[in-house]
Amino acid sequence: xxxxxxxxxxxxGLPVNRRVPVRLNLVDFLRHELGxxxxxxxxxxxxxxxxxxxxxxxxxxGCLMFAVQADGAVVExxxxxSESGRLKPIxxxxxxxxxxxxxxxxxxxxxxxxxxxxxxxxPDRETIxxxxxxxxCRCTGYxxxxxxxxxxxxxxxxxx
Amino acid sequence: MKAPPFQYRRMETLDxxxxxxxxHGEDASILxxxxxxVPLMNLRMARPELLLDINPLTELSGIRVEDDRLVIGALTRxxxxxxxxxxxxxxxxxxxxxxxxxxDAIRNRGTFGGSVALADPxxxxxxxxxxxxxxxxxxxxxxxxxxxxxxxxxxxxxxxRADTEAxxxxxxxVQKGTVPFFDExxxxxxxxxxxxxxxxxxxxAGRLSxxxxxxxGIEDRPLRAKAAEAALETGDATAAEAALEMDIDPIDxxxxxxxxxRQFARVLLRxxxxxxxxxxANDD
Numbered sequence: 001x002x003x004x005x006x007x008x009x010x011x012x013g014l015p016v017n018r019r020v021p022v023r024l025n026l027v028d029f030l031r032h033e034l035g036x037x038x039x040x041x042x043x044x045x046x047x048x049x050x051x052x053x054x055x056x057x058x059x060x061x062g063c064l065m066f067a068v069q070a071d072g073a074v075v076e077x078x079x080x081x082s083e084s085g086r087l088k089p090i091x092x093x094x095x096x097x098x099x100x101x102x103x104x105x106x107x108x109x110x111x112x113x114x115x116x117x118x119x120x121x122x123p124d125r126e127t128i129x130x131x132x133x134x135x136x137c138r139c140t141g142y143x144x145x146x147x148x149x150x151x152x153x154x155x156x157x158x159x160x
Numbered sequence: 161m162k163a164p165p166f167q168y169r170r171m172e173t174l175d176x177x178x179x180x181x182x183x184h185g186e187d188a189s190i191l192x193x194x195x196x197x198v199p200l201m202n203l204r205m206a207r208p209e210l211l212l213d214i215n216p217l218t219e220l221s222g223i224r225v226e227d228d229r230l231v232i233g234a235l236t237r238x239x240x241x242x243x244x245x246x247x248x249x250x251x252x253x254x255x256x257x258x259x260x261x262x263x264d265a266i267r268n269r270g271t272f273g274g275s276v277a278l279a280d281p282x283x284x285x286x287x288x289x290x291x292x293x294x295x296x297x298x299x300x301x302x303x304x305x306x307x308x309x310x311x312x313x314x315x316x317x318x319x320x321r322a323d324t325e326a327x328x329x330x331x332x333x334v335q336k337g338t339v340p341f342f343d344e345x346x347x348x349x350x351x352x353x354x355x356x357x358x359x360x361x362x363x364x365a366g367r368l369s370x371x372x373x374x375x376x377g378i379e380d381r382p383l384r385a386k387a388a389e390a391a392l393e394t395g396d397a398t399a400a401e402a403a404l405e406m407d408i409d410p411i412d413x414x415x416x417x418x419x420x421x422r423q424f425a426r427v428l429l430r431x432x433x434x435x436x437x438x439x440x441a442n443d444d
Contacts, residue, residue, distance in 0.1 A: 005168070022168035022211075025198075044161060045199035049265060058239070058268040064198040065269070068168060069215060112264065133349045134263025 007071040011036070012080025020067045027051040027062025029070075030077055038078035038107050042136070049135035052108035053077050059115045078107035087114055089152050099148035101139035108135045113149045122153045163201040167210045171217055174299070177326055182301045184210050185323030191215070192235060195262065195270035196278050220273070220328055223247060230332040234273020238262070241272055251292055251332050253340035253360055257284040260342070263350045277327045279381065280352075281316045284344065287358035287376035290384065294332045298325040306331070316380040338362055338370065341432040344377070345424050353377040354416045355424035359432050361392075368392055368436060373429070378410045378421055388429060397433045401426045 004021050011034060018033055025044075030036045030053065042050035044063045051062035054076040081087050090113050093099070100106045109132060116123055116131040123131065128149045129142070137145060171177040181188065189197060189208035192215070200206035214220060220235035223244050230250045232241065241247055242258040261267060261275070261284050275285040276296065289296070289309040296312045298305045298321055305325070312320045321327055344356030355377045362370040371392055373385040385407035391400035410421035 003165070003167070023163050023165055025162065025202075028162070044202050046195060046266065047199075049263075052265055059265045060269045061195070061265055063202065064194050066163075066168070066194075066198075068170075069194075069213060071170075115264065130259075130349065131264060134265050 005068045005071075007068055009070050009072060010074045012076055012083070018067075022066060022068050024067045025063050026055075026065040026067050026070050026075075027053065029067035030062065030075070033067075036077045036079050038082075040104050040107060042104070047136070048105075049108040049112065050105055052111045052135065054081070054111060054115075059111050078111060081111060081114070087111075089155070090114055090117070090149070093148040093151045093155075094145070097144050097148040097151060099140060099144040105135055105137040105139075109137065109145060113145075113152075116149070117152060123149075125150060128153075161202050161204060163198065164204060164207050166201075166208055168213065169210065170213045170215075174217060174219060174326070174328070177212060177214060177217065178299060178301050178324075180210075180212050181324045181326060184212075185325075188212050188323075190277070190326060192274035192277075193237065193270035194274075195266045196274065196280065214326075225250065225334070228334045230334055232272050232330045232332070234271060234277075234327050234329055236272045238267035238270045238272065238275075239264075242267060250334040251288075252335065253292060253342055253358060254285070254288050254332075256340055256342040257288050257358060260284050260344055260350075260353070260356075272330065273327045276312075276330055277319065277321060279313050279315075279317055279319045281380050281382070282352040282354075282356075282377040284342075284353070284356060284358065284376065286313050287356065287374045287382035288342075289330060289332070290382045291358040291360055291372040291374040292332050292335065293372075294330050296321075296327060297329040297331060298322075299328050300325040310384075313381040335360065339436060341435050343428055343431055345428070355410075355421050355428060357425070357428035357432060358382070361436055363436055366437060367395060373432070375408060375425055375428075378408050378425060380411070383408060385425075385429075392433070397430070397437075400433070401429055404429065 006019050008017050027039050040050035042048035046061045046064045053062045055073050112135050128146050187209040191211045191213045220233045222233045224231050248255040294309045295306045307320050338360045341359045344353035346353050358374045360372050361368045371389040374382050376382045387403035387406040388400040391403040410418040412418040
């Protein structure tokens with residue numbers, strides 16, 4: 001038993017080796033150790049969704065995992081997801097529909113929306129609301145966010 | 161806030177976990193999905209000295225059908241329970257309950273066993289366990305113990321699990337021909353239930369039998385409404401609503417009064433009866 005452990009993981013496609021204090025949570029590790037500040041820290045108890053990141057393919061709360069638990073994991077943050085281009089249609093739609101104001105919730109919203117569209121390419125508004133119910137936005141009132149996600153769903157469906 | 165300091169051990173085998181619990185049980189917490197434990201630590205409401213991380217124990221994960229039982233491994237993630245055809249087929253009450261359990265990101269990480277072991281009085285899954293006559297499989301170095309759900313949930317966050325024991329699986333009798341009902345009332349989707357009902361019945365020619373009505377979020381543990389069940393068995397839904405008075409003594413908190421919860425319980429019962437016996441068949 002120690003207070004720090006060595007971890008090896010993949011972050012946005014790159015290998016990372018670090019020694020981390022066991023009580024350091026994953027989102028703080030990404031922000032403070034790796035400088036990936038796109039994932040935000042809001043409530044720190046799993047309620048707000050601002051810290052959403054993708055671990056082994058699933059969107060999770062970065063504040064509710066310890067960095068030591070990501071040993072061996074494949075982690076993708078909003079930076080990696082943006083650079084890969086996989087979020088481009090959703091990001092464009094958020095821009096076009098003014099689905100962000102202060103932007104604090106936006107990285108989590110985008111990753112959550114992408115996960116929804118990956119499993120359900122044409123969700124209705126109720127399904128969209130359900131999917132983003134774990135991500136709090138204090139600016140927009142959500143209408144524009146639902147509009148943006150619906151736009152992507154419609155346009156991608158139309159391309160088929 | 162951040163979690164207070166703790167020692168951390170990654171468990172590689174079940175034997176290692178049981179050995180660690182035998183020595184450190186009182187001061188240790190088992191870390192499964194961490195979707196309740198870690199918030200409690202970050203809020204400094206829980207201060208375990210030692211975390212035993214069971215996430216590498218893949219042997220505790222998975223859903224299988226054994227004879228007439230559905231066995232859900234403790235480490236099975238909520239998302240996998242939600243998407244399981246076996247759960248839908250053999251314990252559809254749980255399949256109906258899963259969309260109410262938190263949000264996508266929490267369900268990706270949170271575990272079935274963790275929710276049952278935590279025994280939050282407002283949680284869905286302990287109530288489902290009670291409504292389906294589930295048995296909880298506990299293991300320690302002393303061996304294996306099966307505890308019926310009715311004897312497992314003792315009070316808010318208190319269960320029959322000893323500090324030296326690990327909850328390894330939940331065994332649920334395969335449901336043959338029972339019809340489930342699940343609903344809960346909360347302020348927002350995914351929020352804690354102010355009141356909820358997990359129930360199942362058999363329906364034969366418009367009559368209900370083998371009834372289980374289990375309320376949650378009403379008292380300090382999931383609770384069977386036996387007087388209402390008995391009234392419903394005679395076919396009298398109005399009497400069943402009245403009988404709830406005998407069954408439940410709802411908690412009172414600053415946001416939701418005891419009287420409001422009493423009303424919620426009646427509303428949920430009415431919705432259940434309307435689902436099982438649609439109005440036109442139900443009317444005289």
